[in-house]
Structure formats: structure tokens, C-alpha cells
Amino acid sequence: MELKIGKSDCIFLLLCMLLGIVAEEAFFRAEIGISYLVFIVAFYGLFFFRYRRVSFSHQRFGYLVLICIWLLAASYFINDNMYFYALNIIAIPVLVFFHLVLVTSQKSIRWNKPAFITYLFLKLGGAIKYNFVFASLLGKVFKQGVDESKFQVWKKVSIGILISIPVLMVVLLLLMSADTQFEKMVGGIPHWFQVIDAEVVFRIIVVLFYSFAFFGLMQVLMKKQINVMNQNGDQLTFKMDAVITITVLVLINAVYVLFTIVQFKYFFSGSLQGDFTYAEYARKGFFELLFVTLINLSITVLVLTFVKSTIGFIKRFIQVLLTTLVLSSAVLLSSAFMRLSMYEDAYGFTFIRVMAHSFMIFLVVIFMYTLIKIWIEKLSLFHFYFISALLYYTVMNVINVEQIIVTKNIERYEQSGKIDLHYLNSLSYTGIIGLIELYKENPQLPGLKNVLHERKNEANLSNYSWQSYNLKRVQANEELIKLHLE
Structure with a gap:
């Protein structure tokens, strides 16, 4: 160059x-x-x-x-x-x-x-x-x-110094641990170079x-001479056989149809068998269902991307099987969504649980587009997936997820009298603002006054530079300073 x-x-x-x-x-x-x-x-x-x-x-x-x-x-x-x-x-x-x-x-x-x-x-x-x-x-x-x-001598001396630095560090540490006087002497060396x-x-x-x-x-x-976007390079050489694909999809869909029947018979009907409570049942199956849904999405994308071009009955049959797979995934997502909602009702709302809810809504959008792609082949999957993921991630950053968590937990407290003060306190300053609002309505709530008292002392002593300026922190500290703790 x-x-x-x-x-x-x-x-x-x-x-x-x-x-x-x-x-x-x-x-x-x-x-x-x-x-x-x-x-x-x-x-x-x-x-x-x-x-x-x-x-x-x-x-x-x-x-x-x-x-x-x-x-x-x-x-x-x-x-x-x-x-x-x-x-x-x-x-x-x-x-x-x-x-x-x-x-x-x-x-x-x-x-x-x-x-x-x-x-x-x-x-x-x-x-x-x-x-x-x-x-x-x-x-x-x-x-x-x-x-x-x-010039060559100085160049070699510089290289030698660079090579010797890691060796000297190890040797010095060993010698310092072996002799106290040597450790004191070496420890004082930085003071010789106060400059x-x-x-x-x-x-x-x-x-x-x-x-x-x-x-x-x-x-x-500025230089645009690099061009690796060769059209031939974008052609996929790997292809999946249509008959093998149909066999796999038929077997997988058979399992999902059976699972769907079970879900509608027991879960969606509002009755459970066995010794499980709804909270235990929700905790037991949520992550498994979500993982299976992601597997289904991967299978669908692989088939749409790598299956050999077909026409007539085989093509339509694959489209029907993929549609069945997507609809089965919708049942899985619905079941997982209900399980998580029941678990939140029993144990409260956390960042991970709310993000899991939002991710399932994002998956619904992805599956809806994928369902359209099954029947309209000219659509681009990656194009939509990338833009959707980018927008989803940006929106979740901007909307303040913790405000949703605080609001939902306070609403749950008003209905059930249950709330985890320590979790709200572990959140960012949004959680502190929520605790202040909770204290104004329920000043006698056990432990709340002590938590806010500690936070108020921190606010009085806080001193942040301009780099760390944050609107939520300023709002929380101002409300803490104004708060009168009885």
C-alpha cells in the first residue's frame, strides 16, 4: 500500500x-x-x-x-x-x-x-x-x-526493551514475594520519578x-477499489433435497399438532392435571417452549433458503407444511406468553421477564413476515430480519423498560399486597423514583423508609462530573432531597 x-x-x-x-x-x-x-x-x-x-x-x-x-x-x-x-x-x-x-x-x-x-x-x-x-x-x-x-541500534534497543518488559514483570513479582527488603526498595522506585x-x-x-x-x-x-460483492459469490451452492425436507417437516408437524391438542385441552382451557400450580407449570415450560420456537424459526429459514427449486404439488406441499410449522409456533408462543404472565402474577415483574415478553412480541412480527415469505418468494428474509431487530433493540433502549417494571410491580402490590422492595432498589434510578411514589402512598410499608433513607444520604453526598449527567439520576436525586421521611 x-x-x-x-x-x-x-x-x-x-x-x-x-x-x-x-x-x-x-x-x-x-x-x-x-x-x-x-x-x-x-x-x-x-x-x-x-x-x-x-x-x-x-x-x-x-x-x-x-x-x-x-x-x-x-x-x-x-x-x-x-x-x-x-x-x-x-x-x-x-x-x-x-x-x-x-x-x-x-x-x-x-x-x-x-x-x-x-x-x-x-x-x-x-x-x-x-x-x-x-x-x-x-x-x-x-x-x-x-x-x-x-538508527538500527536504537531500533533494536527499543525492541529489546519491549520484549523484556513482560519477563521483568514476572521476575520482579517473584523476587518481591521472596524478599521483603527488596519489595520495599522496588515499591519506592515510583517516588524517584515524580515527574x-x-x-x-x-x-x-x-x-x-x-x-x-x-x-x-x-x-x-475514501478508497472504493475493494469489491468483493461478486454476483457469482452470492449464489448458494448448498441445496436441500425436497423429499428429505418434506419427510422432516411431516414428522415435526405431527409432534406439534399433538402438542397443540394437549395445550388446548389442559392449558388454554384453564384446568391442569397433577400436583402442579399454574406458577410451577409456567416456570417449568416457558424457556423450553421459547427455545423450541426458535428452532422452528431456524428450520423455516433453512428450508426457505436452501431447498431446491420445485414446482407443482411438491412446492405447494412444502409451503403448506411450512405454514403449519409457523402456525404451530404461534401456539407455542401463545402458551409461553401465558405461562410467563402467570409466573409474573405469582412472583412479580423483573427485567428479564419483561424483556422475554417483548422478545416474544418481536418473534410474532418475525413469524408473520416469514408466513408471507412462504407464499411470496421474492421477499428478502435477511433484509426484514435485520431492520426489525435493529428497530426492536433501539425501541427497547428508548422506552425505559424499567419504568414498565416499576409500574407493573406497584399495580401488583395494590392488588395482592406483595412487592419486592429490594429488587426495585437494585434497579436504576427509575426504581428509586418508583419507591418514592410508593412511599407517598404507603409510608408504613415495612422496610421502605430505611431503603429511602440510605438513598437520600447517597443523594446528598453525590457529586458527578458532566460526563455522567443523566436525566433520571437528576430527577431521582432531586425527589430524594425534597422527600420528607417521617
């Missing part, structure tokens, strides 16, 4: 370094809050500045992905769910990378084909390679005017890492 670095590239590198400083400030100074949204604004500001003269491809889908990215980043500012907090650390960078590659790719490239994954990895590898070549170019620049023999601040060095490394990561990626995306 030959590089020609011009004046505009040097200016862009400086801008990437400024963006690297913003990234370090946003992610490494304090808990992430509004800082993620600030970083996304700065990042896309630089991106659109760099590509101001470039015509983007896949614009409609690109705007959809971009909106989802901004909403996910804003969720750190609006909500404070710890599960999504962790998931989005991975999800947002992946979506950003996908979006950048998508809109800068050739218009002929189809993102909903398997080869696009290869294209993504090629771009990622190209960005890494670009930085290595750029570093080599910088080395040549610094090398000018330096004696070759001295060097380890934290500053770490932050400089982080800034440089981000700077060159942004620089290398955006520089490589």
Missing part, C-alpha cells in the same frame, strides 16, 4: 487527534452519560466534514441506521439501565462501523448479502494496515538525517489509539 500524504491529510490527522481527546474525555474520565451523545455529535461532525464532497450510497437505509445510533447514544443521557449500558458499549461502535462502511460503499454493493460481512472485515483490516504503513512512513521521516547504523505521571501516560496512549483508529478507518473508506 503506497501512501501519499498531502496537506489536507495532515489537517485531518490533527482533527482526528482532537476527536481522540474528546473520546478520552467522554469514556475514560467518569461514568458515561451525556458524554456519549457529545462524542457521537463530534464524531459524525468530523465524518461529514471529511466526506462533504462524497455522494453517499444506500441513503434511506443509512439514515435509519444513523437515527438508531443517535437514539442509542442518547439513551445513556435519558435512561440508566445497566443491562443496556453494558450492551451498547459493543452495539453502538459496531453499528457506527457498519453505517460508515455502508454509506461509503459502491451503490452496486448489496448490504443484505453474506458477502457484505467479508467486505466489512476487509475494510477493518484495511484500516489496520493503513496505520501500520502510515507509522512506517513516519519512521522514514524521522529517520532522515540520522546515521543508519545508530512521570502514569495516568497522564495512559491517557496519552488512549488518545493516540483513538486518533489513529479514526484516521485509518476514514482514510481507507
Whole structure:
């Protein structure tokens, strides 16, 4: 890879370094809050500045992905769910990378084909390679005017130091554990170098890492010579035999028909046999039914994708069998949904249970589209699945699932007198706001006053930086400070 670095590239590198400083400030100074949204604004500001003269491809889908990215980043500012907090650390960078590659790719490239994954990895590898070549170019620049023999010596000394560091770390730890005096002496070494601040060095490394990561990626995306979206490469060579497929589907559907009869006879009719309570029955079968439903979806997708093209009776028979499989899956989902609802009535609402409910609703949408795809072959499964999954994940981030959990648990308390205060307290600040509302209506509820008293003390002592600014936290702390505990 030959590089020609011009004046505009040097200016862009400086801008990437400024963006690297913003990234370090946003992610490494304090808990992430509004800082993620600030970083996304700065990042896309630089991106659109760099590509101001470039015509983007896949614009409609690109705007959809971009909106989802901004909403996910804003969720750190609006909500404070710890599960999504962790998931989005991975999800947002992946979506950003996908979006950048998508809109800068050739218009002929189809993102909903398997080869696009290869294209993504090629771009990622190209960005890494670009930085290595750029570093080599910088080395040549610094090398000018330096004696070759001295340069090689310093180069080898640097390599030797890097190699010896891990060995020295192990040896020093062993020697320090073997001799107390040596441990004291080595432990005092950092005080000899008060000038060097380890934290500053770490932050400089982080800034440089981000700077060159942004620089290398955006520089490589300017080049569109990589084209792996060969039409022949998208043709599937593996095919499933129609007769074998029919045999498998007939056997599977026979089992599901029998299961459906049992469900309608015992579960949907409202009567159970044996010693099981509804809560025990729900807990026993929910995850099994959900897993079987996912197996059914996988079988349906495999058949639609890999079965050899057929005509006439065989084709129609496969479509009927797949339709039966989808309808059986609807019965399984309905049974699982009812089981989970009964379990929630018995034991309360949690994040996992509410997310499981929402995921089943998402599966209903997927199965409805899949049912249409069975009879209308020209539809694309992956295209719809990807967009639906992206929208589902974004919506679940934005709507504040924990607010639903708090509301449902309070409603359950009003009906049954049962509530898990410790679980609500373990939630984010949405749970604290719910406990405050509960206290205003039921101040005599055992244990509630103590929980809020501890939270109020924490609110009075809390001191967060601008990076961690979060609307729910501010609302909860303000209500806690104003709350009068009798």
C-alpha cells in the first residue's frame, strides 16, 4: 500500500487527534452519560466534514441506521439501565462501523448479502494496515538525517526493551514475594520519578489509539477499489433435497399438532392435571417452549433458503407444511406468553421477564413476515430480519423498560399486597423514583423508609462530573432531597 500524504491529510490527522481527546474525555474520565451523545455529535461532525464532497450510497437505509445510533447514544443521557449500558458499549461502535462502511460503499454493493460481512472485515483490516504503513512512513521521516547504523541500534534497543518488559514483570513479582527488603526498595522506585505521571501516560496512549483508529478507518473508506460483492459469490451452492425436507417437516408437524391438542385441552382451557400450580407449570415450560420456537424459526429459514427449486404439488406441499410449522409456533408462543404472565402474577415483574415478553412480541412480527415469505418468494428474509431487530433493540433502549417494571410491580402490590422492595432498589434510578411514589402512598410499608433513607444520604453526598449527567439520576436525586421521611 503506497501512501501519499498531502496537506489536507495532515489537517485531518490533527482533527482526528482532537476527536481522540474528546473520546478520552467522554469514556475514560467518569461514568458515561451525556458524554456519549457529545462524542457521537463530534464524531459524525468530523465524518461529514471529511466526506462533504462524497455522494453517499444506500441513503434511506443509512439514515435509519444513523437515527438508531443517535437514539442509542442518547439513551445513556435519558435512561440508566445497566443491562443496556453494558450492551451498547459493543452495539453502538459496531453499528457506527457498519453505517460508515455502508454509506461509503459502491451503490452496486448489496448490504443484505453474506458477502457484505467479508467486505466489512476487509475494510477493518484495511484500516489496520493503513496505520501500520502510515507509522512506517513516519519512521522514514524521522529517520532522515540520522546515521543508519545508530538508527538500527536504537531500533533494536527499543525492541529489546519491549520484549523484556513482560519477563521483568514476572521476575520482579517473584523476587518481591521472596524478599521483603527488596519489595520495599522496588515499591519506592515510583517516588524517584515524580515527574512521570502514569495516568497522564495512559491517557496519552488512549488518545493516540483513538486518533489513529479514526484516521485509518476514514482514510481507507475514501478508497472504493475493494469489491468483493461478486454476483457469482452470492449464489448458494448448498441445496436441500425436497423429499428429505418434506419427510422432516411431516414428522415435526405431527409432534406439534399433538402438542397443540394437549395445550388446548389442559392449558388454554384453564384446568391442569397433577400436583402442579399454574406458577410451577409456567416456570417449568416457558424457556423450553421459547427455545423450541426458535428452532422452528431456524428450520423455516433453512428450508426457505436452501431447498431446491420445485414446482407443482411438491412446492405447494412444502409451503403448506411450512405454514403449519409457523402456525404451530404461534401456539407455542401463545402458551409461553401465558405461562410467563402467570409466573409474573405469582412472583412479580423483573427485567428479564419483561424483556422475554417483548422478545416474544418481536418473534410474532418475525413469524408473520416469514408466513408471507412462504407464499411470496421474492421477499428478502435477511433484509426484514435485520431492520426489525435493529428497530426492536433501539425501541427497547428508548422506552425505559424499567419504568414498565416499576409500574407493573406497584399495580401488583395494590392488588395482592406483595412487592419486592429490594429488587426495585437494585434497579436504576427509575426504581428509586418508583419507591418514592410508593412511599407517598404507603409510608408504613415495612422496610421502605430505611431503603429511602440510605438513598437520600447517597443523594446528598453525590457529586458527578458532566460526563455522567443523566436525566433520571437528576430527577431521582432531586425527589430524594425534597422527600420528607417521617
